[in-house]
Amino acid sequence: MRFVWSTALKDWQRHRRDPVGLLMWIGIPILIGSLIIMASGGRGGVEPKVQLLVADVDDSFVSNALVAAMGQMGGLIETEPVTREDGQKIMDDGKASALLVIPEGFGLAFLEEKPTTLELLTNPSQQILPGIAEETLSILVDASFYAQRLVGEDLQSFAQGPSGGANTFPDTDIMQFSSKVNRIVDNVSNYLSPMIIALEKEPVVEPEDDDDDDINISLLFLPSILFMSLLFMAQGIALDLWTEKDQMTLRRVVTTPQNTVRFLSGKLLGGAGVMAMVCSITLIIGYAYFDLRLASLPLAILWSTLSGVLLMNLMMVIQVHAASRRGAGILTTAILFPLMMVGGSFFPFEAMPPWMVTFGKLTPNGWALSQLKLILFDDMTLTGLGKAFTGLVLVVAVLFAATARRLRSGFAQG
């Protein structure tokens, strides 16, 4: 065990003598993270919202209800009442996502079940936000259709206003209407449910992450950037086996009473120490910046470091089976970048197509990264944590055994 420790210490000393390399390992994720945060507006920046201009020419009970419903879509749509002319001017300047024009007579036509048209002008310079407005409006129109089918008569009476010159409707009318709506919804829920399900089936990148609504886009890059850094570090530290071989120190180790397993353990410990430092710095900054719950920080550091050890083992297995240092470098680089891209270590899974996400989560870094996100966002269960750690330790053990075997059976001697 003492030799394991002295090997780790020796590697730490060597890393310390190479401040540029160390700085790059720490600096790259922070630099990329800062650039992405700046590019996306940062934590305090403006959240992306649909700027919907509404020219309500009709100004009826129904049109007002439709506009109010649009404004209550989880804060995603910000409505602004405008005249048609003003709205058109703002749209021409490209300063809004869409302009909704509610024509005169819309409310009446709706209540009398006559055909009517809503006009939606979208901003061609924006790709996503106008689409959201269009989709939301489509849902509301469908909902209105069903409401008309079920409570059309009551709506008509409400549209005509309170009887007897009163300013408000009597409480009894309101209660009767509410009870009726409740009863109808209960009766037709079986028929409505399929539609609700159909709506929920709209492509969502991370269906299981319901809390993502609260997550800043920049925050999604934090684990990705950390894993990008871990992959680079894993490759660099693994390549050190070839450095040890080329400078003959690995051969010298074989001539000592120590065995290659202890030597390899020491190298892993040394690498893990450096990774723990980088993970700690990155995560502490990330936690502070994004106001994450500090209780999960130690676990996040531990998991990230162990994930780094897993990646380091993976790279080492590849390196020691290569025929030359150059070959090892080419091989690991050829594997590194696809792993990074697919495994969510460059772009977050949330920005990737679902099929790629499914595949990416099967990669070692992708799997470990998705577990880290569960820890970061407090979604990790104790059972899940146990399974994740067991899986990680098992894979590390298998990869370690394969590397140690290769070291013994020729890599060190050759």
Add this chain to the structure above:
Amino acid sequence: MIHVEELQKQFGDLTAVGGVSFEARPGSIFGLLGPNGAGKSTTINCISGLLKPSAGRVSVMGHDVATDGPASRRQLGVVPQELALYEDLSARENLGYWGAAYGMRGDRLKRRIKEVLELTGLQDRAKEAVKNFSGGMKRRLNFACGIVHEPKALLLDEPTVGVDPQTRVRLLELVRSETDNGACVLYTTHYMEEAEAICDDLAIIDHGLIIAAGTLKELRAMMGERDLLRLTGTFEPNQVMEGIARLEDAELVQAEADTLTLSLANASARLSTVFQILNDAGSDIRETTLTQPSLESLFIKLTGKELRE
């Protein structure tokens, strides 16, 4: 003591070492001489545990290398031909790491590092990164790393290859100081003069086999007092053999169309006679080399070729 008995090492169909036996005694230097590719390094690697012997038995200080590897390696210090150092660490850090690899620690390790640094003359540069050292200093540190744990047996694999004369002298002094302290040293080289200067016992190895062994005195006796006369030119081997047969106390070592090697006593005084015989045999001599009795001439006598070929 390093005991090697019928050691064999094969790489596929190639026999690198084909049954080598010798014994290196404590307090003495055993030289293993041979040209490049003769099997010296393979033998050393089998002793140090880098290679697993195909057959035979090797023991270091009574510990069998095959069955008691860690114990045998604990007694052994290895100074490889190539530098095996961490260039980004200091001399002291290198020595500390290799000392720890042999289980040394604490005050004992610190004391030994200080001793070894003084012994190798590196105490003033102890804290400096090895990458700033000269080639000679690196060689000395490479040696120091091999002896930091005070080994009872030391393997030196051509430690003076490519070093300047001053460093070579210094390294040879260091090797001798180790034997003075009772260590058993196995020294491989292809420099005959170096072997003659430092080794107590010698074995000449070629093509994986020991072709001569003994003390320096014994090996010299194998040559007798004969000089070695090497001639190049154009020769008729059969006629030459007939002519040389008439020459008293002479032996034809090698006779080829372009090379002739003779072993004969007092060769310098008999050169005119030799030339006359060869001239009569229709030879055309272009170059003549006379070598007095030495390991080099013994090697040529035994193998028909020069050591550096």
